[in-house]
Amino acid sequence: MDTLAPLVLLAPLAGFLVNALIGRQLPRRVVGWVGAGSVGLAFLFALLILAQVLQGQKLDQTYFTWWQSGDFNVPFNLYVDALSTLMILVITGVGFLIHVYSIGYMEEDQGYSRFFAYMNLFVLSMLLLVLSGNLVWLIIGWAGVGLSSYLLIGFWFERTSAVLAARKAFVMNTIGDVGMIFAAFLIFLNLRVMDYTAIFGRVHQLPKGGMVITAICLLLLVGAVAKSAQLPLHTWLPDAMEGPTPVSALIHAATMVTAGVYLVARMHLLYDWAPTAAATVAVVGGVTAFFAATIGTAQVDIKRILAYSTMSQIGYMFLAVGIGAYAAGMFHFMTHAFFKALLFMAAGNVIHAFHDDQDIRHMGNLRAGLPITFWTFLVGTLSISGFPLLAGFFSKDEIIRAALNLAGSEFWLGVLALITAGLTAYYMFRLFFIAFGWEWLSRDDRHLHEAAPIQTVPIVILATGAVVAGYIPVSNFLSPIFGNPVEQNIAVVIGLAALSVLVGLAGFGMAYLLHARRPELAVAWRTRLRPLHTLVEHKYFVDELYDLVFVRPGLALARFLNDRIEPKVIDGAVNGVADFFLVEAKEFRLIQTGRVRSYALWTLGGAIGVVLVVAAFLGYLPVRLG
């Protein structure tokens, strides 16, 4: 296993180097298959690792010491256990399918090799993030993910909106990076180590629930919140839809946004030791899940709805890891990877079919035009809405059940999660009914074309995953890390499942009534709830709020500094010094006559002066110096 783990990293690294350095000279087919193939290769290695992990093996192997200063020691070590194995399997597996899809989706694009180079860099960073065995390399992977997301969101850099979105994502992520780095500082200051094994071994030296451990966990949470687009650092995620659709799939499903969940799960010993911080995680997650779901109900851009849906689902995962149901959170991460990648890529096909129009109100008639996309999207919608026996049903129920089992504030978060489940069903079916045009809504004769097999086969595979992934015993697989799953009373399980199905059905019924059966009702309700609808449609005006609180004062300050401080104070000081010397030097310049003899006289005078001073010091003159 100690050779397999680096190979998982080296495969996408090789793909990245090939495509970045000589990609422009290679034919497009080669570029695409190098990009996808390297991730596929990494997936094969990950499968081999899985086989060994299933036999109970673990790995914490140091390959070299990166740097050392005093007792600050940064090794390059890889840490493979069930958790990181699950992560690399999803990253490389779903990532591979997304890469294959991209071969078709990006076919017409100018920057074909650039795209695959960035994608491989993205996968590489994410794999480094989850395989690293110490905080420093985790942060390097963390920053690498931020960088490659910046590059990919701004991939179409000739569009202003894409550049702005990329910048926004980068700024938000940097806020998180700073939190992470400060957390690393605190950990080193208090524990004097950077690698996981040692950190986990020493964390119990800190007082439980004390200031230090709580501060560490909260700072880590800042990083997780920024990367996973949770409140209040979520605003970059919907804007990140400016990137090509496969990028959205990659960011939302396999990589990036789940990094925060991974971080909390990986650091679960720390969070167990800081109950306040863990509760904060749960609150952030639960509130974000509900908050994002409500926004999702009022959007009309197909990718934005899916973006808010991602936020909401990641909120579920945060809720789970916050209340200590780590296995449930990771389980939902896995099922979510399947159905969200599927939804995004299917949405990509739809967007292509409508010539890059993303407004769901302009879509329709997709069952006839894009049958494969239609049915797979339906599967994804059912799965995310928690349709019984599909993947999303199991994982989401596990989280809601875990939350409802706890007394106190977590119970209310569980109730919130249950309501969110209904909202999820509502906004997903609203999207489905409007965009995919159920027959009774739209009978048009637009001739739509289904995407090429290279774009539909990955979706079909993912749809299979979205159906069956719920039967994978993730909790048992992760039990070496998080302990055995708590045995549940079967009646409680079934009762809660029935309850969540009922809530989901209510959401579905609402969507059916308002957007399929009687659309005029939707219009009437929208008018009646005008203020509320406006609030939700504008995403609770968070962007506007940030604009008002941070951007505008920042700009005003910058303008003030530029118009007042810069010319007067900075330039004034610099130019003042220069002017002073210029004026003073004007007098002294006159001694530069250019006449050798006058220079010689000065020299002679100076020499005599030096001799006199030395003589005076040595006592040869009647004057006494020194």
Added chain:
Amino acid sequence: MPVPAYTFLLLSGALFTMGAIGFLVRRNPLVVFMCIELMLNAVNLAFAAVSRYLNSLDGVVFAFLVITVAAAEVVVGIAIIVQVYRAGRQMDVDGLDLMKE
């Protein structure tokens, strides 16, 4: 009767003063040059005398060094003077004031 050492220093000082004054008052570059040589050799004389007085060779070594440097300096200096003359400039030190402010 041995000549006392200070007489050499007096001679050296006199020669140096003559050189310095000549340097300052004469305007012909060649004469200025000779004055420089005079000063250098005044210093050489002081080196040699003190070296003898102290029974040490250090001063003599310095004198040789000064002679070498003076030779090199003459080569460069005369070459410059010749070039200036060729350029048709007046042979007057005060006229050569291109370096003025």
